Amino acid sequence: MRELNFSPKAAAPDYEGPLIITKGGTYSGNWESKDSDVAAVDVRTKEPVIIENSKIRGAGFLIRSQGYGANITVRNTEGYGLRPTPYTDYMKPRRFLAVDVFSNVVVEHCYMEETAGIYLGVEYTGNGSPEQTIKIRYNKALNINGQVYSGKDRVQFVQFNYRGEVPHAEIAWNEVINQPGVSAVEDNINIYNSRGTPQSPIRIHNNYIQGAFPYPLHLEEYSGGGIIADSPGTDSLRATAYVKVYENHLVGLGNYCLGIAGGNNIEMHHNRAVVAARFPSGKPYHFWTSGIWAKDYYKMSNTFDNSMHHNTLAVLGKDRTWRNEVYDSTFAAAAEYANHILPDSVTKDLEATEYDLWQEKLRSNRIKIGPLSHL
Template sequence: MQVSPHTAEQGFQGPLIIKHGGTYTGKWESKDADVPAIDIRTKEPVIIENAVIRGAGPLIRSVGYGANITVRNTEGYGITPTPYSDYKKPRRFLNVDVFRNIVIENCLLQSTAGIYLGVQYVGDGTPANTVKIKYNKVRNIDGRVYDGLAIVQFVQFNYRGEVPHIEIAWNEVVNEPNKSAVEDNINIYNSRGTATSPIRIHNNYIQGAFPFPANEKKYTGGGIITDSPGTDSTMATAYLKVYDNQLVGLGNYCLGIAGGNNIEMYQNRAIVSARFEDGSLFQCWSGGIWAKDYYKLNSTYNNAMHHNVLGTMGQTGTWRNDILDSTFVAAATYENVLLDGTITQAHEKEEYRLWLNKLKSNNITIGPINN
């Protein structure tokens, strides 16, 4: 373990460099956007637990080591961004390129830029070499960097290679207008599960997706999307099941297929009043679900959207439940349930009550668990 000199808040140590596997517990902080609070430089299994991490840039980073990282029962906070060199350094809770196993469970993410997995999977395809993102409490995914914005998500996959046994489940994500700057809450980009073990995104509660500032008209983010400008034989998004999620108060869209194959989105609930807390209407577009062969690379087929419950209003205060620019290639099955009547903020609040009841009935605790 190497701890670099750093002026940190009382009770916090400066940035931590981990060169050997093991379990690490403590409080670490970096006030420099170019320096991660924890930099993992080993392929050996690393467990970070019962920790508190604060960063002006990446909180936990591993670049080029084939990471095997477990983070649990840990709090992560984004702090004031600072100037950066070379490229934008958003405050990712976890930023990893080459990986074999990633587990993030029972953590708190506050004003961070979420979780990014990119480049390449180098695991062995077993349940011990996969991705699990579960039971986390997330507040205000925030892409603000020094003097600007970066495109960030709660979860972004951008890796190459098929990965079985992936699960993103039982996370509570709440983004507030003008306190968050999130693009897609979950974006699966040129990343794949397998035919026998698709990526499972289920039982998440996702509330809020807005431009920054929130009253802007242009916004390209939203809820859960598959995006795939890759070709089918090499890297197109494929093999996903997205189900039993609750999507509440989102701008632009709730569920989307912009590309990919063998994707099934079903039994989700999309409830959008398209109004802010003060009752004013969204200025950006808002809608329900959509599917489109956006890139036209012959890699979008065999997809389905069915038995989703839709109640979404537009920025004019009227219904907006379209499946936009859809084709039978993009979504061969489209059978969903449209709610009657005007959707209000009371409906959105009821969704949160349903979520809390679901957690209770399944005996699930989200966020850090006090020992």
């Protein structure tokens, strides 16, 4: 697995203090907040807001909207986490974007470093059209990190946790790289009690996700990992449902690569999981690994009609044995797999080859990820 440096090398810009947006429009600039209780950019309107060609950094939320039915587009923007400070009331991780109640969210061609990723929660209030949906595409992220002052929150590159069904939603063509010891990510992508529709499922495809580790790194227990459908404490009408996960690359992850802990009408197919279970130093992982994890975990009668098929799995454990498939006897999924790679070929070089395959996929599809211009 290659050690890559994605940090831009341009001269540091001048940052203004926090920005509060109360009217729709297009906003460009450089904003920061060194206080974890204060968002660097706070959107307080349901009118369409575009944030573009900007740099944002914060000790807490970078971009936030709470309770406004937000319509937010963030594009061609860089976000960086600053050192967390003491907070009040509840933990405020350094989310690149945190939105509670929304009609439309688009995050495209952005770069984020040492942030706590993207969180969409509470309620979808849109009209179900392609113009009012969720699009998280063509972004680059380095070291998703849930650290807060004197602690750590469970954070993701993306988490959905909303009420309502969102058609046309897509998480695609993103590159997420987490380095051991400096990242603090839970699940890289977590679909939590959130739904697409039968005609238009949530599509999670063609993402490259490398690295998922406990923090601090010496811990032997780790509950995070790759891409998971999770659905605790709810019935089948509100559970995670109508999700398709396909053609993703999952590399060097701890705990699991693909998982279903609850939900229905979820299909995971033609993904690639390659885990040599060794650090760059060559030392074996000291925590659990697995390729596919599937279980009716919460016993809420909401887990059915799921399938996991035609995934390419080459996952070793810390004891150097296969960890491709882990099932619970109560789970009903298609036991169909293909293209297993011999255990003795699962090496760090094979993980590096997976990144080469990803780069070739980008070239062949003429896709540029990250900001499109020098900011």
